[in-house]
Amino acid sequence: MPQRTRRLFRIFGIDIEFDASWFIILFLIALSLAGEFQRIPGWSLATIWAATLITTALFFACLVLHELAHSLVARAYGIEVHAIRLYVFGGVSQITSEPKSPSAELLIALVGPLTSLVLGALFYLLAGQVQRSAPLGAMSWWLGMINILLGVFNLIPGFPLDGGRVLRALLWTANRNFLRATQWATQVGKVIAFLFILVGIVQVFHGGEWNGLWLAFIGWFLLTAADQSLKQTELRDALSQYLVRDLASPFFSRVSPDETLQHYFTQQAEQHDYQPSLVMAEDELLGLISPSDLKSIPRETWERTPVSEVMAPRDQVVTVSPRDGLGDVLDKMVTQNLPLLPVMEKSRVQGVIGRDRILQLVQSHFSSQRLPH
Ligand SMILES: [Zn+2]
Structure with missing residues (x-):
């Protein structure tokens, strides 16, 4: 978390x-x-x-x-x-x-x-x-x-431990299929995890050794981790069929740098589901502002503080290109906790891509997969 x-x-x-x-x-x-x-x-x-x-x-x-x-x-x-x-x-x-x-x-x-x-x-x-x-x-x-x-x-060759990744790399070299290699490495990882749990339980009940509890706990942890890593890889694989431009929206909330925080909050943040807004002068992207940026600013100063003082400046804004793969983009959004990214081409803003939209796509993809055709 x-x-x-x-x-x-x-x-x-x-x-x-x-x-x-x-x-x-x-x-x-x-x-x-x-x-x-x-x-x-x-x-x-x-x-x-x-x-x-x-x-x-x-x-x-x-x-x-x-x-x-x-x-x-x-x-x-x-x-x-x-x-x-x-x-x-x-x-x-x-x-x-x-x-x-x-x-x-x-x-x-x-x-x-x-x-x-x-x-x-x-x-x-x-x-x-x-x-x-x-x-x-x-x-x-x-x-x-x-x-x-x-x-x-x-x-130990139980994915996602380092040894499991080594095993996946070898399988990947052999069959040239990343998803297949991950599935196999995960299976081996699960077998090893079960062995840990089994040996741990036997140690506790037959040997009376409480150390076995640790072993079982590690096995349980490995089992969950293996499942999670496999799900992540399957998700990436599903998303790799799509590019940012397939899901980007040309509509987004924009504010000018000299607007006040008060104006930004009531006119933009509240109207746009508290998603971040692009700070722009004419067509140029100057930064990004989110409602969370206002948390540390005392409310009574909102009327006289301009957006430009609080926004994340341009060099700190992560942007993507229309041709970027959705898998990589979602990774970026999740690891850096970014709900929305500007989509740029030749330093011009083309639109935005939101994490919610990608997650919706993921949901519909996985639920349609389960339906019988
Ligand atoms: Zn390591």
Whole structure:
């Protein structure tokens, strides 16, 4: 849910965001680490907590590095990366579109686990240089173990894990059909997810091991994720038959930059279902204004504040061309939470495309598919 995430910081132009659920894992990791460090003889309470905090922070940095590796390689292949989101199971790169070729998919997927494995090896190397019971030794030992675990876990060929993406890239190379490859990789992913759940349940009921609960939980998570990713790919496939110009509307709400916010709100926003309005002087697009931009402006100043002071200026407005595919456009709208985009050709506004219109098309497409012909 985009509303629940918060931005931590920005690196290489990519926002690092976190989800509330991420604190659960951070807390659990810190707790289990503290428990482990407690058992080392000769450590004071202060040492235990300092080592716990530093190790947790470094673990977080390793997660971000894993995701950054995916993101930077994706960007090298011309795929926009909006943000990296940290949540209960680690990180996800908010990559705005699917890779265009199997080799791109393969490299983007592989580089993450490789980063974790290399980090793991480096920490093990460091751990080998110092005494295991010394703080530096214990910390790097644990970080080595967790990074290797992270790398290996992500290489499990269950889509949408990195390993599943590697599998999809290989299937895609073999049969040249992206949708088919995704369907197969998803099936393998589901089998693996069921195995996780099964082994987890057996561990709990036969071995009395509560760790099995974690395994079952991971399996359940993988199962949902596999289903969701497949649905997304099917949706993209359905949308790829359409271009922006098939669905764009030549009618849109426009305001001039020197209109007041009050006038904009009562004359445009309220009349147009609170959709964003294009700010234009003559035929030139100057920016975009949405009712939500007014939230932070005190109402009593609306009468004297011009639209130009509050709008998103032209260089921040995402626009599309009539020939762009609808799949990519919907991805952009969803990942960046944009309800409406101006359609431009040769720097002239041709119309707008709304997220609602695309979603309506999706609905009618999928409901007509289910009807018997
Ligand atoms: Zn990864």
